[in-house]
Amino acid sequence: MRKRFASRPVLGLSLALCLSLPALAASPSPARLQQLANDPYWLAIGHYETGKLGGWRSYVDDDDFFLSPDGPHDPAAELSATLTALYRPVNLGDKHPQCVFPARTRWLRDQLQLNDLPQPACGEFTTWYRDIAPHSSVLIFPAAYLNSPSSMFGHTLLRIDQADIDQNGTALLSYALNFGAFIEGSDNSILYAWKGLMGGYPGLFALLPYREKLSEYSRLENRDLWEYRLNLTPEETGRMVEHVWELKQIQFDYYFFDENCSYRLLELLEIARPGLELTDDFPITAIPVDTVRAIKDAGLVERIDYRPSRERELLERAKPLSDNELQWVKTLAADTQPLQSAEFQALPAERRALVQDGAYRLLRYQANGQERDPAAAQRSYQLLRAINQNPPTTLDVERPKLPEDGHDSRTWQLGVGSRDDRAFAEYGLRMAYHDLNDNLAGFPLGAQIEILGLKLRQYENNHWQLQELDFATIRSLTPRSQLLQPLSWQVAGGFERVPGKDGDETLVAHLNGGAGASWQLTDSTLAFAMATGRVEHNSDFAPYLATAGGFNTGLLWHNALGTASVEGAGDYFLNGEVRRRLSLNQQWQLGQNLGLRLSALREFSHLTGPENEVMLQLKWYHY
Amino acid sequence: MKRILIGSLLALTSAAAFAEAPGGPSCGWGNMLFKGQSGFGSHFVASITNGTSGNATFGMTSGTNGCSTKGTLTYGGKPMLVLGSIMDELSEDMAKGEGEALTTYAVALGVKPEDRAHFAQVTHQHFSDIFTSASATDAEVHAATLAVMKQDARLAQYASEA
Structure with missing residues (x-):
């Protein structure tokens, strides 16, 4: 809301230029209309934000949503056009603006006491609204799903419940309200990635039976589901659903980091309960779990339910069984x-x-x-x-730690260390979100998702260097068991330092991946082994791109301090270079958002002698 | 493996990585025990490419969503629609005598709260009369449920309209 008030003078100007008053019995004064056009609620249901060059712009990217040609960037013009349109003849039926924009209609009628409005029947809207019968709302958070790029960070959607759903335990009859990118035709993957990046796909709201979403998440994708019952009143929920009707088939811009599913849901909640300020906290990114945290911090959550995935249920059922019984x-x-x-x-x-x-x-x-x-x-x-x-006893899966109680998504790192007797300080920032040594609570086991990590190093004599620019590192270590044999895999790309000639550290661009298996050795230890492949651009090498095959294996141990890991990796390049590394890490968890990590590393290369590195890092997880 | 890697690599660049298919990947999940809607193919595409084609759905179980209703409205409206989409869950719940799908089925059939435990018990006892084979259709299951209910003093009142 803060941002929105910032450009009031600009709004006033555009209002003066564009205002065309409707012929009403008692026309509201221009000053009153201007005041309404500035109202946070009007701005919210128009999805306006302050434009990059001042003024307004709407997130909605669809002419059908606006009654004024200037609507996309002029809330006041849109307001007066709406006011005029509400008085159009009733024979327009379901096309009447009152039927298309029930939320706007209600709000303007209340604000301006429009007692003389025509009364179109709005059969479509009424039937639809009656079918949904909104009474209460539940925020749904399916946990991260590594095997799909669409779900790597989790997702959020809303469930709209009828009056007796909660008390009957019949959520399967509820509707899910989902916002997502909408792909028309059959774009291939490459085009898809490109268009996604450039915002080439529109975002749309969809309303569908919750049971379908449930099947999709807990069965097909085996994701745990969290349900946050919100304390929205029936009136607030109804107001939100009324506005959702206005967004039927309406296209939004859709962007990866900020204007995503989670951001749109925050907007809806602001409409449900005027005065809530949720979206202001997410100017750059809206990672789903962070938005869950924001909603909880705003005091909206009444109760939290947990639905384990079908896979987790299977493993839980298998837990007490003996080897012989598992064989059965x-x-x-x-x-x-x-x-x-x-x-x-x-x-x-x-x-x-x-x-x-x-x-x-x-x-x-x-x-x-x-x-x-x-x-x-x-x-x-x-x-x-x-x-x-011969029915079995009811399966009771223990609820894991809440995802929003996990560490925050962005990480600042400050390290001091020594590499071959040269002292250094290292400064790092990781935009998202979790690695295998970070505090596990609230995160899926054996999942590492790092996006955009930057590390700068300052050696003695004030020598600065870019140590690492990581675009993404993703690892999925799901242990094999007698019943399930999932694949473990990893993929990473970016710039990093590797041992070079004469003990230098050479900055290389690289892309690597691997596949293998993981095994749960005890409750607290996990071992993994993978075959890997690597492509690298290295100025020390003759070919522009050097390729290597290798291995990566290690052991994770969750102990009283935090998580420890031992890892060995080797890359055998076609040009003869052999690079091996052995690393030891122990994270010491100081609090939910603070950790201390000790790392020791020994690197071997044909280009130079073995190098040792030791570093102590402070990690602050923030926002 | 190759697919998974490609999918993951996509994530490095995909700007729509938070997106989910608005219409749901499709109706149903294609792995059904009982014949029903299938749609794994489109789900796979949807979860990799992060979206789907076709019209985005907008509520109203009886009309605009992707689930085929195949004239099932003639079998009593809402219960049939609900049943068609929860056959797998329902069969499991009924075999065990408890569960959310079984409760939902009772509610969709109009069974009052005080009779739902009884409904669960009776349908559990008659599981193999209601789900007579692995190829039972939703219409058959619905008809068989009503037949079982008619034989029960407390439940007969809910089975009369069919």
Whole structure:
């Protein structure tokens, strides 16, 4: 809101130029109209922001949303055009501006006591609104999903509940309100990436049954889901839904970092409860979990529910089972004939119940994303019948730590260290968001997502150098188990220093990736091993691009202090260079947003002798 | 693997990385135990490319969304629509005798709060009468549910309109 008031004088000017008063019984004064055009609520339902060169611009990128040709950049012109339009003849039916813009209509009618408005029926809107019957709102946060670029940071959407949904426990009947990029036709991936980057896709709101969203997240993508019941009153929820109707098929600009799903939802909440200020906190980025935190800090959250993913449920069900029982789970998922065998029947009934349920869950997990297979469906059905005869105890999955209680998304780093007896200081900033040594609480296990990291180093004698510019580092280490054999993988790209001739550190551009497996050794230790590939531009090398194959393996240990890791990696270049590194890290968690990390590194290269580096880093997670 | 890597690489540049398909990737999830809407292909495209094609949906279960309703309205309106999209969850819940999908089905059938536990118990007992095979359709399940309810003194009142 602060920003919006900043350019009032400009608004006043444009108002004077564009104002054309409607012929009303009792026309409101120009001063009153100007005051209304400046009202935060009017600016909010027009999605206006202060333009880069002053004045206003609307986030909406769609002529259908504006009644005045100047509407996209002139809230006052839009206001007077709306006021005129409300008096158009009722025979326009559902096309009547009152039916198209119910939120604007209500607000102007209340503000200006428009008691003489025509009364169009608005059948479409009324039916739609009655079908949704908004009563309360729930913010939905599906956790991060590494295997899809669309969901790497999580996502947020709203659920609109009818009056009795919560008390009946029938959220499956609710509607989900989702904002996302809208892709027409069949663009290929490259074009998609490019257009996404340039804001080439419009963003649209969609309203669809919550059960569909639920299936998508918890079944197909195996993401945990968090539901934050908001304390919006029925009136506030209704006001928001009324405005959502105005956004039907209306296109917004869509940008990656700021004007995304989470930002749009904050705007809607500001409309639901005038006076809320949520969007001001996100001028640069709106990472979903940060917006959840903002909504919670604003006192909007009444209750938090957790829905584990189907994968987590399967693993939880398998936890108490013995190796023999797990073998039975696999056997029965593959073939249900042995259900009646004497051998299986020899197990105690309650263990059989767990095994049958595990087998059913495993089978459904395997069927995930596949075309319907009649044989698998038949096996599932047989298992359901067995479960029906001998139901298992209710599965109770313990709720993990809340995602918003995890460390903040941006990280400032200050390090001091020594490399081959030369002391240095290192200054770093990482825009987002988490690495494997950072405090795990609130984050998915074995997931590293780093976007835009910069490290500058200052050696003795005030020698400064760019140490690292990381565009992205993503690692997904999901442990294999007797039941599931997921792939672990990583990918990274950017600029970094590597050992060069005569002990120099050479700045290279690189892109690398790897694939392999992870194993949970104990509750607190995870081992991983991957085969890797690397492409590098290095001025020490003859070819413009040098390629290497190699390995990357390590051990993660969550201990009382924080997380420790030991990692070994090797790159064997086609040109003969062999580069190996061994590193040790221990993070000491000082608080939710403060950590101390000790790192030791030893690097080997054919170009120079082994180099040692030790560094102590203070990490401050902020905003 | 290749796909995953490509997907991840995309994330490095994709400006729409927070986007989700507005219409939902499609109706249903294609891995159904019971025959229903399939749509994994389009989901895959949607989650990789972060969007979908076709009209963005805007509510109204009976009309504009991507789920095919295939004339099921003749079987009692809302219960059928709901049933068609939760067949998998419902079959599992009914086999176990509890769960959100089972509650939802009861509510959609108009069963009053005081009779829902009883509904869960009765349908659990008659699971194999209601889900008679792996190829049962939503219409058959609905009809069979009503038949079972008619045989029960407390539930018969909810099954009369069919």
